[in-house]
Amino acid sequence: xxxxxxxxxxxxxxxxxxxxxxxxxxxxxxxxxxxxxxxxxxxxxxxxxxxxxxxxxxxxxxxxxxxxxxxxxxxxxxxxxxxxxxxxxxxxxxxxxxxxxxxxxxxxxxxxxxxxxxxxxxxxxxxxxxxxxxxxxxxxxxxxxxxxxxxxxxxxxxxxxxxxxxxxxxxxxxxxxxxxxxxxxxxxxxxxxxxxxxxxxxxxxxxxxxxxxxxxxxxxxxxxxxxxxxxxxxxxxxxxxxxxxxxxxxxxxxxxxxxxxxxxxxxxxxxxxxxxxxx
Numbered sequence: 001x002x003x004x005x006x007x008x009x010x011x012x013x014x015x016x017x018x019x020x021x022x023x024x025x026x027x028x029x030x031x032x033x034x035x036x037x038x039x040x041x042x043x044x045x046x047x048x049x050x051x052x053x054x055x056x057x058x059x060x061x062x063x064x065x066x067x068x069x070x071x072x073x074x075x076x077x078x079x080x081x082x083x084x085x086x087x088x089x090x091x092x093x094x095x096x097x098x099x100x101x102x103x104x105x106x107x108x109x110x111x112x113x114x115x116x117x118x119x120x121x122x123x124x125x126x127x128x129x130x131x132x133x134x135x136x137x138x139x140x141x142x143x144x145x146x147x148x149x150x151x152x153x154x155x156x157x158x159x160x161x162x163x164x165x166x167x168x169x170x171x172x173x174x175x176x177x178x179x180x181x182x183x184x185x186x187x188x189x190x191x192x193x194x195x196x197x198x199x200x201x202x203x204x205x206x207x208x209x210x211x212x213x214x215x216x217x218x219x220x221x222x223x224x225x226x227x228x229x230x231x232x233x234x235x236x237x238x239x240x241x242x243x244x245x246x247x248x249x250x251x252x253x254x255x256x257x258x259x260x261x262x263x264x265x266x267x268x269x270x271x272x273x274x275x276x277x278x279x
Contacts, residue, residue, distance in 0.1 A: 007052040007053040010045050013045055014041075014042045014045030014046035014049060015046065017039075017045065018046070021035055021038040029210055030207075134205070136191055137192065140205070143215060144251025145255055146206060147167070147174060150172075153172060153180065161184070161185040161187050162186045164186060166188055166189075166190045166202060166203065166218075169181070169256070170217050170255075173219075181240075185240060186240060187236060187238050188236070188237045188258065189234065190202040190234070191231075191232050192230065193216075193231055194229065199220060199246075200220070200221045200229050201219060201221065203217065203218050205217075205272070218248065219256055220256065220258070221258065221260050222257050223239060224262065225263070234265065235266065236263070236265075237258060237260055238263070239258040239259045239261050241258065242257050242258065244256075
């Protein structure tokens with residue numbers, strides 16, 4: 001891989017990052033708050049690629065100039081050899097320099113980068129050709145709930161149904177013992193996951209940084225549950241708080257429940273991950 005190939009790979013990778021950062025694609029990899037850094041990274045890669053190509057173009061002009069000078073020096077040495085010269089002298093400094101340049105001509109070595117550098121193309125192909133789906137029920141049922149005690153609780157509206165995230169509801173139900181939820185109608189949105197014994201959960205994957213560290217937060221469903229539930233189906237649940245809770249069979253973490261009044265399928269949301277983490 002030469003410098004121009006490196007510049008081409010960096011340019012394409014930067015362009016792919018800019019494309020992902022200006023569309024919804026980046027939400028499959030990182031949380032929304034990292035979009036500015038993703039766009040900045042793409043811009044830096046493009047600028048670096050252009051600078052590398054410009055530097056390589058300048059570098060290729062220098063050997064051509066050196067080759068012309070070496071040819072002239074060779075002609076000068078040949079002309080000097082035809083004319084008589086004192087045997088006691090090695091020639092003028094100019095002739096010595098020309099001879100050295102002529103000797104060095106043709107011995108230029110091109111150092112190529114190691115072939116392993118082509119592995120840089122793999123993340124580019126993965127970003128362009130593969131758009132992985134958001135983590136779903138398979139990961140949720142094999143990972144323990146990551147519910148943590150919130151640092152604070154935001155105020156809730158006094159009237160109307162409470163539209164909460166799964167993380168917010170679970171935190172209030174477990175650590176606030178449902179004090180702000182009792183007697184209120186609540187709406188939650190998440191995807192369905194079924195435990196090994198068939199217990200249905202409403203789940204959202206919470207992010208700290210990116211999809212690689214996503215962890216599930218689960219809310220058990222009881223009450224008027226739809227008779228047929230398919231894993232990974234997205235539902236909007238309307239229900240009320242119930243003090244019932246169980247321990248996650250994976251890590252013994254607390255899983256609260258919600259008493260379901262109604263459930264309706266909904267499309268996959270714009271951002272499938274829940275960012276309300278440690279709030």
